[in-house]
Amino acid sequence: MSLRMQYTIGQVAEKSNLSIHTLRYYEKEGLLPFIKRNGSGIRIYEDEHIEWLKFICCLRDTGMSISQLKDFVELTVQGDATVEQRIQMLELQKQTVQEQVNTLMSYIGMIDFKIGMYAGQAKDGRESAGQPE
Amino acid sequence: MSLRMQYTIGQVAEKSNLSIHTLRYYEKEGLLPFIKRNGSGIRIYEDEHIEWLKFICCLRDTGMSISQLKDFVELTVQGDATVEQRIQMLELQKQTVQEQVNTLMSYIGMIDFKIGMYAGQAKDGRESAGQPE
């Protein structure tokens, strides 16, 4: 007997850090095909939908586009038969995230190097103005 | 007596993985205020400019906007007096990149968790189709 909480779009917006507009936009784009409505047409969200939104944001923030997300959702809706395919997609995504991390770490190195150069200049003032390098 | 190589926009496009369009766009937006022209109005790039472009891409790819980049370039053009300010900007940027790395690593964890869930479903096939969760 799990007590299942229900939420309106405004409550979900607060919980998910997405705007109401964005939530409706995502639904329109097919990212939330399972949200039910009450008699007045009001969207009713439940806890699992909020979890799903968090996962969507994870994929979105790692570079997956809305339409790719839609493809992923459609696979999910199709059920068991597509589990392997979804696992493959996620493995691929995981790999690209790892590459992103590597790239960002190399960027930290570049920024550090530049900071070092500037720090040297700040001491002995040998910069030739107007020539970023 | 350093031999200083010179490049046309097409050569720089190849070397920098930016399109010719993008290079001209960046110049128009003030990110490359130091590119000279030859007698016919053709842009002449040198090695240090290509280095600068790589650094610009580093900052851009870590979330700095074109207009922020422009601000940074303007400080650089002003010379020594702004070195401290530029160091501060880069320190701040470095910090945000580190936060991005942390976020991405937590996303890898989320993706892994999801893969684990799917892998479980693939084995015992207890997914309820149409209910992403």
Place this chain on the structure above:
DNA sequence: GCTTGACTTAGAGCTTGCTCCAGGGGCTAT
């Protein structure tokens, strides 16, 4: 001298992902 190809400009157009607006519905409290 004509073609080819890479360069020039100004400015229009495109894509993505929101963001907002007008106009309206329905519950709840006074």
Place this chain on the structure above:
DNA sequence: ATAGCCCCTGGAGCAAGCTCTAAGTCAAGC
């Protein structure tokens, strides 16, 4: 029953960052 609030829809608008087009210049090779 009127106000206040949150909800709804369809569609317009917006910002960023390119991306492309039209029309033209220039230098080299045949």
